[in-house]
Amino acid sequence: MPNVYTVAQVNSYIKNMFTQDFMLRSIAVKGEVSNCKHHTSGHIYFTLKDGNSSITCVMFAGNRRGLDFEMTDGQQVVVNGTIDVYERDGKYQLYAQQIRREGSGALYERFERLKAELEERGMFAEEYKQPIPLYINRLGVVTSPTGAAVRDIIQIASRRNPYVQIILYPAIVQGDAAPASIVNGIHAMENYDVDAIIVGRGGGSIEDLWAFNEEMVAQAVFDCPIPIISAVGHETDTTITDFVADLRAPTPSAAAELAVFPVEQLNYKINEYAGKMQHLFMKYMDGLRNRTEHYRVQLKYLSPSGQLREKRTYMAQLDDTLRLLMSQKISDRRHKLAICIEKLKGLSPLEKLNQGYAYAADVNGKTISSISQIKLRDDIDIYVKDGIISAKVTKLNKTVWENPDEP
Secondary structure (H helix, E strand, C coil): CCCCHHHHHHHHHHHHHHHHHHHCCCCEEEEEEEEECCCCCCEEEEEECCCCCCEEEECCCHHHHCCCCCCCCCEEEEEEEEEEEEECCCCCEEEEEEEEEEEEEEHHHHHHHHHHHHHCCCCCCHHHHCCCCCCCEEEEEEEECCCHHHHHHHHHHHHHCCEEEEEEEEEECCCCHHHHHHHHHHHHHHHCCCCCCEECCCCCCCCCCHHCHHHHHHHHHHHHCEEEEEEEECCCCCCCHHHHHCCCCCCHHHHHHHHCCHHHHHHHHHHHHHHHHCCCCCCCHHHHHHHHHHHHHHHHHHCCCHHHHHHHHHHHHHHHHHHHHHHHHHHHHHHHHHHHHHHHHHHHHHHHHHHCCCCEEECCCCEEECCCCCCCCCEEEEEEEEEEEECCCCCCCCCCCCCCCCC
């Protein structure tokens, strides 16, 4: 019966073999950086790959003093270090002691070339960005049906608004078939009459996300008449689709929050608008009541009966005014007549007669004012207060009387 070993014994034996291999104690490995993660402790975890294979690497914080650049995905580097076995997990990895940059990796160079080309063609321009509707009824999602991204989108969208209908297109999001699958999903959503589309997937290496850097996907996103939210990877991941899409979300969860308006806020706004509408309606009704009352008064004033009452009142006022003016006119005329009467009294011969004066007239009734008008033995009549005295002229004495008013 062969010997039976524990897992720890096997891992320890393999580690010892790695330790005794001189080449693995100091080795330089060239490749492209992928899935690079900077830990809060200062350690850097990444994958080094070429066209055929990959190896897991780690650089501890104590060795970062000699690192003179910021490591990111796509960089071509040469890593000097030791390959050893991590006994607990039974995995081997490259422990980096020194890293120097050799240039951008092939995928990174392709990314930059396509980005520059599409930007020059205006596909990133803001004037082509469509606004995301504030309130949507149907949300289209183009992503893997089994990944964490779709679960996060459904969970958050349903929590924010359970009435929103979510239509999922189960796309392939990684590998050679992914670009065509994503494009087909976008075209399918155009036929479903959705209000907005989320296109994306969860995080991964640059190779995992590469389908969203393909030109055919970018063109489909740009040509889509429905607003598209790009939600590819984690917050630090950036793809060509992010630049072309109408809106970029840092994560699929954030995309669901950007696409779906919270129903609680919607209800609050509806109640707020209802209150405003009720207030405006009551104000409008008050205005109508005031206008109706104003028109009622105007109609009462302008109606035939109202006009007749108005004319009668006006005629009564004119009658009173006419009577007053006539009374004043008569009073003025009476006053003037009294003055004239008094003047006439002063000039009336009868009044003089009443005062003891008399006047003489010839037989024809002509007043005698001079002795030259008569002769001796002419008959004359003398008018006195209470009668006429007939007399005959027996004597004429011419006399010049003095006027007391003359100086």
